[in-house]
Amino acid sequence: MRxxxxxxxxxxxxxxYGRHPTAQLINVNEQLYLVDCGEGTQVQLIKYGVKxxxxxxxxxxxLHGDHYLGLIGLISSMHLVGRKDELHVYGPPGLEExxxxxxxxxxxxxxxxxxxxxxxxxxxxxxxxxxNVRVSSxxxxxxxxxxxxxxxxxxxxxxxxxxxxxxxxxxxxxLPSIKRGQDYSAPDGTIHRWQDLTIAPNPPRRYAYCSDTVxxxxxxxxxxxxxxxxxxxxxxxxxxxxxxxxxxxxxLQAAEIAVEVGARKLLIGHYSARYKxxxxxxxESRSVFPAALLALEGNWYPI
Amino acid sequence: MRxxxxxxxxxxxxxxYGRHPTAQLINVNEQLYLVDCGEGTQVQLIKYGVKxxxxxxxxxxxLHGDHYLGLIGLISSMHLVGRKDELHVYGPPGLEExxxxxxxxxxxxxxxxxxxxxxxxxxxxxxxxxxNVRVSSxxxxxxxxxxxxxxxxxxxxxxxxxxxxxxxxxxxxxLPSIKRGQDYSAPDGTIHRWQDLTIAPNPPRRYAYCSDTVxxxxxxxxxxxxxxxxxxxxxxxxxxxxxxxxxxxxxLQAAEIAVEVGARKLLIGHYSARYKxxxxxxxESRSVFPAALLALEGNWYPI
Numbered sequence: 001m002r003x004x005x006x007x008x009x010x011x012x013x014x015x016x017y018g019r020h021p022t023a024q025l026i027n028v029n030e031q032l033y034l035v036d037c038g039e040g041t042q043v044q045l046i047k048y049g050v051k052x053x054x055x056x057x058x059x060x061x062x063l064h065g066d067h068y069l070g071l072i073g074l075i076s077s078m079h080l081v082g083r084k085d086e087l088h089v090y091g092p093p094g095l096e097e098x099x100x101x102x103x104x105x106x107x108x109x110x111x112x113x114x115x116x117x118x119x120x121x122x123x124x125x126x127x128x129x130x131x132n133v134r135v136s137s138x139x140x141x142x143x144x145x146x147x148x149x150x151x152x153x154x155x156x157x158x159x160x161x162x163x164x165x166x167x168x169x170x171x172x173x174x175l176p177s178i179k180r181g182q183d184y185s186a187p188d189g190t191i192h193r194w195q196d197l198t199i200a201p202n203p204p205r206r207y208a209y210c211s212d213t214v215x216x217x218x219x220x221x222x223x224x225x226x227x228x229x230x231x232x233x234x235x236x237x238x239x240x241x242x243x244x245x246x247x248x249x250x251x252l253q254a255a256e257i258a259v260e261v262g263a264r265k266l267l268i269g270h271y272s273a274r275y276k277x278x279x280x281x282x283x284e285s286r287s288v289f290p291a292a293l294l295a296l297e298g299n300w301y302p303i
Numbered sequence: 304m305r306x307x308x309x310x311x312x313x314x315x316x317x318x319x320y321g322r323h324p325t326a327q328l329i330n331v332n333e334q335l336y337l338v339d340c341g342e343g344t345q346v347q348l349i350k351y352g353v354k355x356x357x358x359x360x361x362x363x364x365x366l367h368g369d370h371y372l373g374l375i376g377l378i379s380s381m382h383l384v385g386r387k388d389e390l391h392v393y394g395p396p397g398l399e400e401x402x403x404x405x406x407x408x409x410x411x412x413x414x415x416x417x418x419x420x421x422x423x424x425x426x427x428x429x430x431x432x433x434x435n436v437r438v439s440s441x442x443x444x445x446x447x448x449x450x451x452x453x454x455x456x457x458x459x460x461x462x463x464x465x466x467x468x469x470x471x472x473x474x475x476x477x478l479p480s481i482k483r484g485q486d487y488s489a490p491d492g493t494i495h496r497w498q499d500l501t502i503a504p505n506p507p508r509r510y511a512y513c514s515d516t517v518x519x520x521x522x523x524x525x526x527x528x529x530x531x532x533x534x535x536x537x538x539x540x541x542x543x544x545x546x547x548x549x550x551x552x553x554x555l556q557a558a559e560i561a562v563e564v565g566a567r568k569l570l571i572g573h574y575s576a577r578y579k580x581x582x583x584x585x586x587e588s589r590s591v592f593p594a595a596l597l598a599l600e601g602n603w604y605p606i
Binding site for chain 1: 316317318319323324342343345346349366367368369372373375376379380383384395397398400401404405407408409410446447
């Protein structure tokens with residue numbers, strides 16, 4: 001099953017050096033989820049060949065402009081190109097009021113159903129779930145209410161071991177129950193254990209998105225053992241004071257957190273405008289977490 | 304005196320084909336004015352080498368997203384790069400409420416003074432004036448409250464004819480009053496008419512910005528005899544029904560209006576996403592107004 005993330009924006013605060021404010025697209029089994037939606041996200045989607053109308057769910061971490069100012073434009077463009085499908089937006093208190101006010105003054109009556117779901121930043125909670133994925137929000141520590149999001153792939157049923165099943169001569173009608181964990185009793189009385197008749201699925205993968213936050217231990221329980229951790233790394237560690245003052249994190253801290261929670265991969269992003277060259281940020285992260293990667297716009301990263 | 308317009312966005316409604324939603328920069332004697340501010344305008348300013356902090360006044364025609372969704376991001380970025388100078392924004396009722404709501408939830412306290420001035424769409428009114436220019440808003444006919452803006456260059460004093468003044472031997476202390484229209488009485492009693500001692504300045508130029516509007520005669524009094532008319536031309540005339548239904552204009556109508564008001568130049572823009580190739584729109588306008596030009600992003604047009 002496909003489970004990848006496309007970086008649409010990697011810049012913090014202001015667009016610069018061709019980098020855009022934060023947005024990511026998650027593909028889970030060919031269903032698309034948008035996480036944050038900085039100004040210009042709709043243009044980035046076009047640039048990377050993504051049809052906006054394939055997105056059914058948008059998750060907004062917080063109401064700093066660089067994380068959501070592209071949302072009204074994207075919602076409007078979906079309307080203008082004739083979208084009919086529901087759109088669900090998940091975000092902090094205030095987001096619905098802002099959307100409503102824009103559409104009040106533009107006198108826009110959307111041609112598709114828009115549902116705005118309010119997240120809360122006090123505890124972890126499941127905000128969306130379907131057959132492929134469960135999405136949870138969890139509190140981060142930023143200057144204003146801010147949540148991360150975790151995408152947990154659903155555990156899939158094992159695959160039938162076709163060769164073994166054929167060798168034993170098990171009828172096809174029995175296969176669904178075997179997949180669901182029931183042993184097979186052959187006509188001669190032999191019991192075949194379902195584990196011996198199936199191939200175990202890959203363990204479900206987990207992706208955690210942490211932007212923006214100062215380093216605390218409070219959110220680590222929510223990102224334990226993820227397959228990929230996206231963590232903001234706004235500054236080099238030499239700017240730690242500035243990171244703390246602005247409720248952000250350094251590239252070193254992001255890597256330390258990845259180690260601490262046992263993440264398999266680390267993707268850093270949300271780069272300050274002071275870094276035209278990103279290599280020092282990457283080197284700093286890799287000094288602690290050698291598998292760290294830079295979030296680069298237009299790149300797909302498998303989770 | 305410089306009086307030029309830079310096109311930052313030429314698309315209607317949605318960004319497409321590398322075209323951006325509406326924004327224009329007017330340079331009057333090296334002072335910069337922004338007219339409309341579609342999503343991504345701050346990136347366009349960077350692209351074309353314009354420092355956002357040189358802009359002191361922003362004029363918003365109406366509250367459809369493609370004309371103002373870049374404003375909050377631009378105001379925020381000016382804040383983040385340490386702007387101290389006042390910023391004045393002129394726009395319809397509701398704009399201030401929208402700005403306030405964004406900054407309420409982002410808990411932003413701007414480090415510079417921001418003044419939002421509410422325009423009204425019932426009559427023409429002067430919204431800004433300094434030594435170089437007078438900016439007036441005037442009502443257009445769109446689905447929601449919408450104004451155009453006219454930039455009237457101020458009449459300048461004539462220049463002294465240095466040769467004549469030297470030949471007569473007029474003392475320098477007399478020159479300011481001559482420039483202001485006072486005749487010179489020589490010690491021998493001869494009266495020298497100020498007109499004979501000065502060189503008339505170029506007549507003041509006028510630029511009118513009309514977007515978005517359906518064609519009516521109601522706004523023509525406000526754009527008479529302008530040196531350059533920017534007029535939306537969202538559709539080809541074969542789409543007249545659609546233009547009327549959406550309160551927009553065709554390329555033919557824009558040209559007819561330019562003829563009717565005696566405009567010296569015509570700039571068309573606000574192109575529908577249905578036109579990848581803009582030549583047919585230009586040809587249609589030129590069939591009526593041969594000097595018509597396409598508004599193309601990144602181009603400066605002298606007024």
